[in-house]
Amino acid sequence: MIGLTIDEVGMAKTPEDKLRIADRLIEVACGEFGLPQADLMIDPLTFTIATGVEDDRKLGLWTLEGIRLIREKYPEVQIILGLSNISFGLDAAARAVLNSVFLDHAVKAGMTGAIVHVSKIRPLHLIAAEEVQVAEDLIFDRRREDYDPLQKLLSLFSRRKAEDATAKRRAETPEERLKDRIVDGDRKGIEGDLAAAMEKIVPLNIINDAQRDVIGLQVVTVGQKASDLARDWFEANRYQDYLYLHGLSVEIAEAMAEYTHKRMRAELGFSGEDARDREKLLAQGYRGSRYSFGYPACLRLEDQTSILNLLEADKMEISLSDGYQLHPEQSTPRS
Numbered sequence: 001m002i003g004l005t006i007d008e009v010g011m012a013k014t015p016e017d018k019l020r021i022a023d024r025l026i027e028v029a030c031g032e033f034g035l036p037q038a039d040l041m042i043d044p045l046t047f048t049i050a051t052g053v054e055d056d057r058k059l060g061l062w063t064l065e066g067i068r069l070i071r072e073k074y075p076e077v078q079i080i081l082g083l084s085n086i087s088f089g090l091d092a093a094a095r096a097v098l099n100s101v102f103l104d105h106a107v108k109a110g111m112t113g114a115i116v117h118v119s120k121i122r123p124l125h126l127i128a129a130e131e132v133q134v135a136e137d138l139i140f141d142r143r144r145e146d147y148d149p150l151q152k153l154l155s156l157f158s159r160r161k162a163e164d165a166t167a168k169r170r171a172e173t174p175e176e177r178l179k180d181r182i183v184d185g186d187r188k189g190i191e192g193d194l195a196a197a198m199e200k201i202v203p204l205n206i207i208n209d210a211q212r213d214v215i216g217l218q219v220v221t222v223g224q225k226a227s228d229l230a231r232d233w234f235e236a237n238r239y240q241d242y243l244y245l246h247g248l249s250v251e252i253a254e255a256m257a258e259y260t261h262k263r264m265r266a267e268l269g270f271s272g273e274d275a276r277d278r279e280k281l282l283a284q285g286y287r288g289s290r291y292s293f294g295y296p297a298c299l300r301l302e303d304q305t306s307i308l309n310l311l312e313a314d315k316m317e318i319s320l321s322d323g324y325q326l327h328p329e330q331s332t333p334r335s
Helices: 015-032 059-073 085-086 092-109 129-139 148-158 161-166 174-184 191-197 223-236 241-268 278-282 301-310
Strands: 002-004 041-043 079-081 113-115 218-221 331-334
Touching: 002 015, 015 041, 015 059, 059 079, 059 092, 059 129, 059 241, 079 085, 092 129, 092 148, 129 148, 161 301, 174 191, 191 301, 218 241, 223 241, 301 331
Parallel strands: 002 041, 041 079, 079 113
Antiparallel strands: 218 331
């Protein structure tokens, strides 16, 4: 369920009004009707900061403060935004940058979801530092006597196309370009860079150089007995027992994967580098991330086949279906 911060007076703009209306929404949905707070999405609303009108200058900042207030008071509630409203009125290239920067700050403030066209969002490391700074200055209304971030943003993107918003200097050597491609997830034209690199470097040394990287692979399982028992209880109409067992076995598999991941990072010697701030840690503020198949970092489920073969997962009676689903169900491979 989604609740927008709108009441009899109108759409909430100040942080205080956003929280006040969120209080009412949560009281009705969760207090009166028993909806779990985790199933309620609060949309604190955001508005364009690109009009130049004085009353609109702090609307982005107020939205971030409103998100933070709601998150602090209601840690289990979901918070969602129609994100692109923040940049309404700008041209496409400027919108891509402002939306991307605002998304980063909204997530840090406590937003858990956004209505946004993902192809219009840019990784911050692909955006010029000056453009990120100007976008932040606009969001936080950092005007000075001789500086208006809105005017600066408009001048930066005059006669620019949306695809130019992520213009990045091309590395001079094929080796550096290949490294950039790995970081940026850019495979277009990679064949040419690989061919150029192999003219002067032994192919294996392209990746196994002095800065050798490490990939950790693991697979864990609770085993087939948990799946069999859960199925038996389901067929016997013992639905509550089935749900408890299924949920517990899934969580045990995940806990085993996390334990193995923690041990691998400790053995590699960088587990002590983790961010101490919880928000940074949850935003993967550490080396040695653990990725799941089927998600953006590892889209191809069929790639699990190679990992399971390398790990000889068949010795644990783990296999993949024709649709690349794991059996037993309560198993998990990670890279």
